[in-house]
Amino acid sequence: MHSVSLHYTLSHRDDNESASGTDTALLRHPLMDLLQAVAQKGSISAAARELNLSYRHVWGELKRWEEVLGHELIVWEKGQSAKLTEFGDKLMWAERQTQARLAPQLEALRADLERTFAVAFDPDAHVLTLYASHDDALPRLREHSASAGLHLDIRFCGSVDAIRALNEGRCTLAGFHTQSNPAANSHTARAYKDLLQPGLHKIIGFATRSQGLITAAGNPLQLHNLADVAKRQASFVQRSPGTGTRVLLDDLLAQAQLSAQDLNNWPDEEPSHTALSEAIASGRCDVGLGIESTARARGLGFVPLVQEEFHLVCLKSALDTPATLTLRHLLQDQAWADALNALKGYQTQNCGEVQSLSKRLPWWTFKRAKKNSS
Numbered sequence: 091m092h093s094v095s096l097h098y099t100l101s102h103r104d105d106n107e108s109a110s111g112t113d114t115a116l117l118r119h120p121l122m123d124l125l126q127a128v129a130q131k132g133s134i135s136a137a138a139r140e141l142n143l144s145y146r147h148v149w150g151e152l153k154r155w156e157e158v159l160g161h162e163l164i165v166w167e168k169g170q171s172a173k174l175t176e177f178g179d180k181l182m183w184a185e186r187q188t189q190a191r192l193a194p195q196l197e198a199l200r201a202d203l204e205r206t207f208a209v210a211f212d213p214d215a216h217v218l219t220l221y222a223s224h225d226d227a228l229p230r231l232r233e234h235s236a237s238a239g240l241h242l243d244i245r246f247c248g249s250v251d252a253i254r255a256l257n258e259g260r261c262t263l264a265g266f267h268t269q270s271n272p273a274a275n276s277h278t279a280r281a282y283k284d285l286l287q288p289g290l291h292k293i294i295g296f297a298t299r300s301q302g303l304i305t306a307a308g309n310p311l312q313l314h315n316l317a318d319v320a321k322r323q324a325s326f327v328q329r330s331p332g333t334g335t336r337v338l339l340d341d342l343l344a345q346a347q348l349s350a351q352d353l354n355n356w357p358d359e360e361p362s363h364t365a366l367s368e369a370i371a372s373g374r375c376d377v378g379l380g381i382e383s384t385a386r387a388r389g390l391g392f393v394p395l396v397q398e399e400f401h402l403v404c405l406k407s408a409l410d411t412p413a414t415l416t417l418r419h420l421l422q423d424q425a426w427a428d429a430l431n432a433l434k435g436y437q438t439q440n441c442g443e444v445q446s447l448s449k450r451l452p453w454w455t456f457k458r459a460k461k462n463s464s
Contacts (some may be wrong), residue, residue: 121155122185124148125178128164132171139429158163158326170266183372190368194224194246200244216413219243222265225361225400226383226437227297234426240416251284262408267334267400277340279453288448292409294402294418295440297430300382301338301398304370305391313377314393315344320352324376327356339379342395380437399439409444416444
């Protein structure tokens, strides 16, 4: 077997690029840039112009990499567009998988750098650390809040781990999601009840979002619910244990009178909605449970199953700190409401309002002790 190492470099991302929809990968390899340009432009000369490089340089690099890797990368015939070989296509697939899997960790690294310099150079800046379930709205909130001097240090992890981080003092806010009014005997209640305490924790309203089945474009297997997924034994990709989506899946399976064993589960579990969507887009899996915004962004099929609530939670003692107050005011700003409502599957819900934990998640009962009769 031919063995070779591809050495990636970590590059700076301009947030203006993110807003414009251009490639925002932080982990870069020059060969992947060459292959992507050739695949998109259909010729080496056009790819060279796109990358602002000479034709000779691009041609030489492609030939050098073919020798290093032991495989042809580009094929074309006279009068035809240049295209990637099967091996070149597989390299690009591996690139997309790598970017999807590592995006949360790379974003966390970028947030660390921003937090450090914000504190060092701006005495008026506020920094708010947020551990949260993977969500497409939170990066937009980070960009929106930065203009007001509030730097959100977002760490994406499972919902359960996010609340644990809050309780252990590793963050000021935690983000997690549930169905509306989940039952007291639900998997949701069992996952979160012991981690949250009325009077100690407070919820800050944020948003609702749509979760459902993410399928290949056009939903070729005609999967409309979990019963269809089980009946047709479609290859099902799971999120990681401890994520809010995994907890939601357990509840949806119970409601459909199914179990996880009824599904044809793919052995690999994905850490984010983005990675799950990539697994389906690549054809490795047929379907998974995820959020609408990620499916739409990837051009995949989506079947809504539930409208869930995404909560922000903090300790009551943190509600009136300068950073949390700034966030609460920003969340109630019309500009933020417009930005959030423009995201597929999202709607603002009591955004920025402080809410009672026992009212939003009514699992707790408070019984008065009976007085002894004399």
